[in-house]
Amino acid sequence: xxxxxxxxxxxxxxxxxxxxxxxxxxxxxxxxxxxxxxxxxxxxxxxxxxxxxxxxxxxxxxxxxxxxxxxxxxxxxxxxxxxxxxxxxxxxxxxxxxxxxxxxxxxxxxxxxxxxxxxxxxxxxxxxxxxxxxxxxxxxxxxxxxxxxxxxxxxxxxxxxxxxxxxxxxxxxxxxxxxxxxxxxxxxxxxxxxxxxxxxxxxxxxxxxxxxxxxxxxxxxxxxxxxxxxxxxxxxxxxxxxxxxxxxxxxxxxxxxxxxxxxxxxxxxxxxxxxxxxxxxxxxxxxxxxxxxxxxxxxxxxxxxxxxxxxxxxxxxxxxxxxxxxxxxxxxxxxxxxxxxxxxxxxxxxxxxxxxxxxxxxxxxxxxxxxxxxxxxxxxxxxxxxxxxxxxxxxxxx
Amino acid sequence: xxxxxxxxxxxxxxxxxxxxxxxxxxxxxxxxxxxxxxxxxxxxxxxxxxxxxxxxxxxxxxxxxxxxxxxxxxxxxxxxxxxxxxxxxxxxxxxxxxxxxxxxxxxxxxxxxxxxxxxxxxxxxxxxxxxxxxxxxxxxxxxxxxxxxxxxxxxxxxxxxxxxxxxxxxxxxxxxxxxxxxxxxxxxxxxxxxxxxxxxxxxxxxxxxxxxxxxxxxxxxxxxxxxxxxxxxxxxxxxxxxxxxxxxxxxxxxxxxxxxxxxxxxxxxxxxxxxxxxxxxxxxxxxxxxxxxxxxxxxxxxxxxxxxxxxxxxxxxxxxxxxxxxxxxxxxxxxxxxxxxxxxxxxxxxxxxxxxxxxxxxxxxxxxxxxxxxxxxxxxxxxxxxxxxxxxxxxxxx
Numbered sequence: 001x002x003x004x005x006x007x008x009x010x011x012x013x014x015x016x017x018x019x020x021x022x023x024x025x026x027x028x029x030x031x032x033x034x035x036x037x038x039x040x041x042x043x044x045x046x047x048x049x050x051x052x053x054x055x056x057x058x059x060x061x062x063x064x065x066x067x068x069x070x071x072x073x074x075x076x077x078x079x080x081x082x083x084x085x086x087x088x089x090x091x092x093x094x095x096x097x098x099x100x101x102x103x104x105x106x107x108x109x110x111x112x113x114x115x116x117x118x119x120x121x122x123x124x125x126x127x128x129x130x131x132x133x134x135x136x137x138x139x140x141x142x143x144x145x146x147x148x149x150x151x152x153x154x155x156x157x158x159x160x161x162x163x164x165x166x167x168x169x170x171x172x173x174x175x176x177x178x179x180x181x182x183x184x185x186x187x188x189x190x191x192x193x194x195x196x197x198x199x200x201x202x203x204x205x206x207x208x209x210x211x212x213x214x215x216x217x218x219x220x221x222x223x224x225x226x227x228x229x230x231x232x233x234x235x236x237x238x239x240x241x242x243x244x245x246x247x248x249x250x251x252x253x254x255x256x257x258x259x260x261x262x263x264x265x266x267x268x269x270x271x272x273x274x275x276x277x278x279x280x281x282x283x284x285x286x287x288x289x290x291x292x293x294x295x296x297x298x299x300x301x302x303x304x305x306x307x308x309x310x311x312x313x314x315x316x317x318x319x320x321x322x323x324x325x326x327x328x329x330x331x332x333x334x335x336x337x338x339x340x341x342x343x344x345x346x347x348x349x350x351x352x353x354x355x356x357x358x359x360x361x362x363x364x365x366x367x368x369x370x371x372x373x374x375x376x377x378x379x380x381x382x383x384x385x386x387x388x389x390x391x392x393x394x395x396x397x398x
Numbered sequence: 399x400x401x402x403x404x405x406x407x408x409x410x411x412x413x414x415x416x417x418x419x420x421x422x423x424x425x426x427x428x429x430x431x432x433x434x435x436x437x438x439x440x441x442x443x444x445x446x447x448x449x450x451x452x453x454x455x456x457x458x459x460x461x462x463x464x465x466x467x468x469x470x471x472x473x474x475x476x477x478x479x480x481x482x483x484x485x486x487x488x489x490x491x492x493x494x495x496x497x498x499x500x501x502x503x504x505x506x507x508x509x510x511x512x513x514x515x516x517x518x519x520x521x522x523x524x525x526x527x528x529x530x531x532x533x534x535x536x537x538x539x540x541x542x543x544x545x546x547x548x549x550x551x552x553x554x555x556x557x558x559x560x561x562x563x564x565x566x567x568x569x570x571x572x573x574x575x576x577x578x579x580x581x582x583x584x585x586x587x588x589x590x591x592x593x594x595x596x597x598x599x600x601x602x603x604x605x606x607x608x609x610x611x612x613x614x615x616x617x618x619x620x621x622x623x624x625x626x627x628x629x630x631x632x633x634x635x636x637x638x639x640x641x642x643x644x645x646x647x648x649x650x651x652x653x654x655x656x657x658x659x660x661x662x663x664x665x666x667x668x669x670x671x672x673x674x675x676x677x678x679x680x681x682x683x684x685x686x687x688x689x690x691x692x693x694x695x696x697x698x699x700x701x702x703x704x705x706x707x708x709x710x711x712x713x714x715x716x717x718x719x720x721x722x723x724x725x726x727x728x729x730x731x732x733x734x735x736x737x738x739x740x741x742x743x744x745x746x747x748x749x750x751x752x753x754x755x756x757x758x759x760x761x762x763x764x765x766x767x768x769x770x771x772x773x774x775x776x777x778x779x780x781x782x783x784x785x786x787x788x789x790x791x792x793x794x795x796x
């Protein structure tokens with residue numbers, strides 16, 4: 001493997017971002033839901049749909065979770081984008097980041113000057129148990145799902161027990177992640193679950209797959225998010241006042257089969273993708289001002305602290321215990337509520353992270369109590385598909 | 399819409415290509431089928447799997463047509479690519495070209511030096527009528543499919559009758575496309591349908607959706623194709639003797655809803671994508687030595703002649719009548735058998751075109767009788783999703 005990541009020749013900025021209300025959205029079709037993110041993104045960028053030359057749509061459940069089998073063109077027509085280049089990108093729960101990467105490369109290569117990355121998912125049209133089954137097919141269908149019936153709470157319970165056995169992580173540490181993320185979701189008007197919870201409530205919630213309880217698991221959510229990407233020339237042309245530059249991007253995949261992994265206490269694909277992104281951005285993890293990480297389950301956030309280098313391996317629980325990942329802490333994480341409480345509409349999640357971080361870097365976090373202090377004006381998004389089957393890490397800089 | 403296509407800053411070449419046997423492939427899983435294309439591609443490039451930094455998998459029917467819902471990681475693990483960046487790309491029947499575009503941009507941007515674009519589809523596990531229904535969902539599910547029951551033979555029959563009414567195109571002209579493409583498939587060992595047909599046989603075959611008969615329709619096919627893309631630096635590093643350079647790429651989408659199209663005698667997305675690709679390559683259509691165009695139905699090939707500028711609008715039938723699209727003619731088209739007879743495994747098709755054109759430009763067409771004379775060493779691939787819902791045009795140069 002060649003890991004010499006060179007900087008992309010052309011600079012690329014996020015010039016607009018939008019996000020729909022997350023939650024149960026049976027009031028809209030998938031195209032209408034996408035439009036709720038698209039419209040504010042285009043208005044934020046100060047452009048018109050006709051300026052967009054390439055569109056990447058992130059969505060995973062097409063035809064299974066909602067009715068459109070091949071949905072990108074449905075979204076593009078509804079948003080008035082006919083004529084632009086178009087594709088759908090899928091990387092399980094990292095589908096939004098895959099769409100972002102494709103749009104980023106289209107601009108960074110010089111192919112186009114303005115691109116749209118839009119993620120959308122409708123997951124609540126079908127019943128929850130069927131949904132959990134469908135998601136369970138994301139990793140290694142024929143072997144692990146079909147033979148052993150593993151679904152995602154089970155996968156992440158394996159990660160949690162491995163982490164507990166090796167590093168002494170406790171059920172209370174996991175609960176602390178839920179408490180933090182529900183707190184910030186309660187301040188975030190677009191979040192799905194806006195109730196605050198206590199450690200006691202989290203610990204006494206029903207066991208889903210021990211040691212994971214109800215409050216350790218993210219909800220099943222409908223939602224959409226969009227960002228507009230532009231070349232340096234387009235930033236000038238549209239007189240964008242506050243572009244947020246893409247400083248680094250890394251992408252890596254893990255094995256499909258979990259029995260081929262080295263261990264279960266972290267995700268190797270996160271480590272590889274993060275190294276690439278840091279190298280490309282020429283930064284170290286300690287100067288990141290704010291991060292959104294993939295907390296589909298509480299243990300996933302603790303593993304991400306470690307795999308992203310916010311602390312040493314095994315010291316993730318210490319970070320959450322000390323409140324270092326709160327606003328005002330060493331490295332604020334998921335202060336939008338995270339997947340855990342803002343919600344996890346699979347195709348939208350990676351782009352919703354970039355929406356949040358764009359707002360944070362501009363000092364525009366909707367609720368001032370969620371605005372992190374900015375020192376280096378650097379933010380990081382970490383989006384995982386499956387249990388590290390896919391990983392994308394994106395670094396933004398104002 | 400900004401249509402100023404600039405040349406990508408970094409040059410990118412195809413350094414290896416592979417293709418599986420097309421046909422009914424119930425003997426293999428989707429991962430095994432992909433490997434049949436991957437292995438020869440890697441060997442052709444003279445690299446190892448560890449050299450591949452990014453993988454784009456083109457496949458459309460995941461979870462519906464075959465069992466893997468989110469299949470990219472299954473393919474990447476089986477090919478020994480764990481650790482690389484990874485995504486699945488989907489653009490209906492242009493999914494292979496979407497994967498190629500994503501991989502191309504990843505290299506052209508400077509993000510990676512070596513990328514794999516691999517397309518795979520298994521369509522014959524389910525019965526044909528269900529398959530035709532599934533494909534019918536590709537365009538505009540809620541309106542056209544659900545309300546009117548339109549499937550693809552019906553869509554292209556509308557194109558055919560419009561073309562016949564406006565330009566005097568005949569059923570015999572359509573049959574001539576089938577005769578040509580079956581002839582070349584009979585010489586191509588990987589093709590699905592290797593029988594030759596006569597005009598009389600084509601005209602007397604069962605009507606599917608008038609004026610389209612059985613021999614006007616491509617078969618439902620399993621197959622896989624792969625190409626390895628490399629930066630100029632990697633071409634030097636691996637001492638590639640005969641790189642095939644990507645000279646131009648265009649991508650455009652049409653409306654989802656056909657009632658919003660200007661007319662039915664051509665595909666506007668083809669016209670837009672072709673203009674972009676020609677401009678980027680700084681060429682005109684008349685210097686293309688050989689082309690693979692999207693002949694899912696015979697009328698589609700005739701429309702492509704016109705929309706790609708190989709002749710004036712309405713003169714497509716004249717090209718096929720005069721034999722100008724045969725080997726030795728003005729512009730040889732689909733001399734691998736095309737979708738019509740080589741077969742159309744949706745996610746693989748766009749990459750299978752690039753496999754064929756790479757071989758043609760190198761003068762390596764497996765059967766010498768299919769080798770076109772090379773004058774300008776320029777080839778063109780044209781891949782459509784839906785009925786012009788998506789279009790990708792790629793220009794290669796030796």
